[in-house]
Amino acid sequence: MIGHDLGGRYEILTRIGGGGMALVYKAHDVLLNRKVAVKVLRQQFVHDEEFIRRFRREAQSAAALSHPNVVSIYDVGQEDDNHYIVMEYVEGQNLNEVIGERAPLQASEAVRIGIQIADALDHAHQNHIIHRDIKPHNILIGNNGRVKVTDFGIARAVTSSTITQTGSVIGSVHYFSPEHAKGINAGEKSDIYSLGIVLYQMLTGKLPFLGESPISVALKHLQEPFEEPRKVNPHIPQSVENVILKAMRKNPVERYGSAHEMLLALEGCMNPDRLNEPKITFTSVNDMEETRVMPAIRAEMLPDAGKERMEAAISSNTDTQLIESEEEYVKPRGWKKPLTVVGVTLLILALIIWGFIWLLGRLDVAEVEVPYVVGRTEAEARQMIEAAGLKVEDPVIHEFNKDVPIDQVISQTKMNMRVKEGSLIQLTVSDGPELEELGDYVGKPIQTAIDELTALGVDDKRIHIDRVFNEQTPETVLQQTPGAGEQFDPETAEFTFMVSKGRETVPMPNLIGTSLDEAKDLLKASELVLEDADILNEPSYIHQKGYVISQNPFEPKEQVVKGSKVSITVSSGPPKDAKEHLFNIVISPAEAGKTSEIRIVYSDARGEDIEWDKRQITGTQTFPVTVVLAPDTEATVTVYRDNQFIDRKSITYEELAQGADSSTLTIPGAEPPPTEEPAQAEVDETDEEANQEEQQQQP
Template sequence: MIGQDLGGRYEILTRIGGGGMALVYKAHDVLLNRKVAVKVLRQQFVHDEEFIRRFRREAQSAAALSHPNVVSIYDVGQEEDTHYIVMEYIEGHNLNEIIKESAPLQTDESVRIAMQIADALDHAHQNHIIHRDIKPHNILIGKNGRVKVTDFGIARAVTSSTITQTGSLIGSVHYFSPEHAKGINTGEKSDLYSLGIVLYQMLTAQLPFLGESPISVALKHLQENFDEPRTVNPHIPQSVENVILKAMRKNPGERYSSAHEMLLDLDTCLRPERLKEPKVSFTSINDFDETRVMPAIRGDIRPAAQAEREQPVNPNASEDKHWDEKDMAPKSKGWKKPLTVVGVTLLLLGLIIWGFIWLLGVLDVAEVDVPYVVGKTETEARQLIEAAGLKIEEPVIHEHNQEIPKDQVFSQTKMNMRVKEGSFIQISVSDGPELEELGNYIGKSLQTAIDELGALGITEEQIIIEPVFSEEAVDTIIQQSPKPGEQYNPESAEFNFMVSKGRETVPMPNLIGKRLDEAKDLIKANELTLDEPDILYEPSYLHQKDFVISQDPYKPKDLVSKGAKISIRVSSGPPADAKEHQFNINISPAEAGKTSEIRIVYSDARGENIEWDKRQITSTQTFPVTVIVAPDTEARVTVYRDNQFIDTRTITYDELMKGTNSSTLTIPGEEVQATEEPAQAEVTESNDEPIEEEQQQQP
């Protein structure tokens, strides 16, 4: 059923419960965009026309109920052999689960719950609807504490149809009223008796009547008294016990006259002035449990003498007196006729006696104990039942069950009793959890799989994700477990998805300023791609020839997927119209024989105040400094000695165009400058023709 659409409107999400007659699913109403509960009739009842008619009529009647303590009926429908009822979905627990976990409940909480149930019953009874199956399993408690009574009308259809078909009672025998247990018509007061048992169980954590079989429990409802609530739980106020005692009287006439009267009593039973009121007493003789149903007596039971006296009078009696004397005369009889009569009579008597003995043999069948096979496998159950001289009623009922393992018997008829040898036993066998078939999600996005599985009731805790590097797009499913087409249990299955997180990434290396061959090695080592058409050459004043100028589209340290393509720009050297000039700087230390620190800075087409080098000298040395001059610009070299400015020299592009390829700048030591006249420095051209130079001023 899970994943199906009923009526083109109700999308079945997950199974949330079930009973002997129907299964309950959580569904999504796509038209009104809300969660609903869908009760689906079990398949073994779908061909019973009388049951279907009652089921639908009662469900439609219950749909007329509108009360805050009654689960609302939204829709009733049929799709092929599927009969369903759509009702309000309650987020919470049923009262039976709360009793198992927390009973005995606090008195005020128990009374509050019972009041809401009584209010719901009062509304139903006023609309001429009797529940007939009030029990904790049919009482839902929402997360907000609101009590909701469910299954109105369904109990009536189930009970009447089942009694008609099998002659036995179906339902929760522990909550039966005595009149229900006897199989006679039940009325509104039967619901009040069941409500009294529910209140008893909430306050004592036990049921008033227990037995080894449903029949024994039903007989106790009819014939035995129960332990009074205060003997089980002394903390129950007398006023509350009085409510239970009155609701559970075996004689309906001694119970509350209506659900409204019981509601009013519950509403005041916890008032301080009532808590210690006298114990309720009943003056009438309760002989309801002494009633016996006698079998009907059929046939004529009049005394023989009376029957003889009532024989019809023969109108011809007077004529009989005038018999002919000849007829009265004795006739001679032969010996053969009496012998024949005796023989025939003896033969008939023998046949009658033989037939009687045969009939006794047929009717007097030995009784055997019915073996208890619940919990056994179907094969073991068959062997035990057949070994006891009994038979399996075919077909065996097979149903999906979340709690019972596959092929295990979870129910049987005629438990804990003796039956005639050869009797039929019906068993119900679990088919295990209802399995779903997993679709193929390989190649689809992870969110698609999560959404589709979530619609089937799968939680995110059941989905395990393993991210891996892959050529596929991010969040694409690469592998899945279970595999496509495999069946799984939605309640317990785990789903493993291997999901792509894209290609593996590496930090982008810094290629700028690297030689071309060195850059290629870095690209290869990081599993990146550089094609020859992506190597672009361009002139550069800043970078030497074959050195990388820039890289695209990724900057250094960007995370890049392996295999990604990049492009680089490589210097082809200075532009063709650029000119080079070499300054030969001949410099001496400040004092002869002592160490001086020389620092040379130049400015040209590559930039301003570029540090050429810093050296330690103890004697006169020559340092060649090459500059590049762009058209309409100039280059300059500046010399510092011992952190003091010494001299600067400039060369223009126009001067280089005249053939000046190199020049010499001589800087003597301080001692030389002190003993000699200032000399004029020379700038020597490559053609050895001296040009005039400005006088260098020493600091």
């Protein structure tokens, strides 16, 4: 079967279990893209028509059950000789495996499991379905802790052909009720007895009855008492033991009246005020197989036919005296009365037969094929079902399903079969994926929204954030889409949040060294505030009067919120005790008629080695260099020509105090060398003229 596409829809993946009647496989429903469990009837039963008929009928009945603790039946079908039932696939273990690994279980856990089983049985019994095979193998425990009861109705399909099959009837004999073991038609209380044995096994780790053969175990159910649970496990609360003792009474009358009554008992047995309640007692011991003294049967107590048989038996006795004595009790009878009784009886039988035939005629409704509507919209499914002469059972079941689009049919009852016209078809329709309600995140940190949405399964790639300048605290949500209270699918929904990044900022301009008017213009352009009270003045050797010395509280290029207030300090000029001195630098080019580069550097109260200027000259020029001196300081001016140090001049504050307001530094050019030697006559003539001039000048 593995790898086979059953019914062209269910791809068999692997075998996950089986019993004497069927094998269970894990499969993939290619139509709805989900995992399912498929139970396939064993081949040795495929030719037992009675078995197949009852198998399908019970499977259809179980499909009518809709309960969180019942394994849902999705489909019933046949392919060639393969009869199968498609069920909900539960990821987890069955209770038998749990008991084998961890029994005895804690009382609270066993009661929790028992409550869910009782709830499932109560739902089934209300729908007139008896399980008849409650045992740990048929109870599944999902990975989420949810208990699911499976194989509802299948036990009813057992016939005489299966009584010897290992794993079916024989395999369940340890959980049989006494009436079931005796062959009496088992009812709701038979399931209650079996649930009591399951509770017993969970809490003790053992079965109440064991034997060398199934027959011996069945006889113990009928005749022998079992060891009480608290004798096996003293940690079981008395209230829990009382539930088991009552559920496992051999006489059905002394058990719980219904699965609902047992459910209520289980729900309350772990209450602190009940844990140590008195042990339950039963006033009448009236078990089914108890030995009783029966009264003698006399002839007068027998019906007419019995009396006649008794007379015949007596007449065959050779003891004449005994016959004579018995004749006192058997009086001769006439023939009229029996004839009347027979006639009336025949008439009644004729009326019954006629009525039965008439009723069959009324009930003989044409059969129609049930249309397959899974995957259709609810409106389409209704139209197809009504067109086939059938009816949709109301109300339609709606459930969330992330794999099936909204308004599409997930499953239907009575598939792949013919039914009477007018029959009801139950539909289960998808409400789409289960939606969540979006919270209100406006005014909250964006991280709160991200954390809560990702916890619901939202991919953070579908959370979009738009940051804007705002008066709110940075990272605060301002707007959200979708809005608060709207429903959304965590697997597909997209989210957009407008988030504050605080007030808008600008880079702080560099005001130092600018004039006051320039500083005001720069601050105004950056939307920063400078009030008159925030303009401070102080003397400065370094900055000219009216120029900015410093700015507060923001450094240049620092990001500042628009509208922030700024204060500045402006120079009021040098201090009052400062003195100025003018150096007149008279300098000639290195060679007359040629260009020289002049560079002047000074040091005073404003700083060291301040470059005054650098110029090109072709003739003698005078450069005024003003220096500022503070008390007890000295000012120096240094001259470079053609990148060579030429001269330096200094003056002290004390010298200025004596009235020296200015001084001159003269730097001549170099004298050009002679181009040629003069003639002797010219030298003599020149010397003679010079001597004559000198003599004329003398007095």
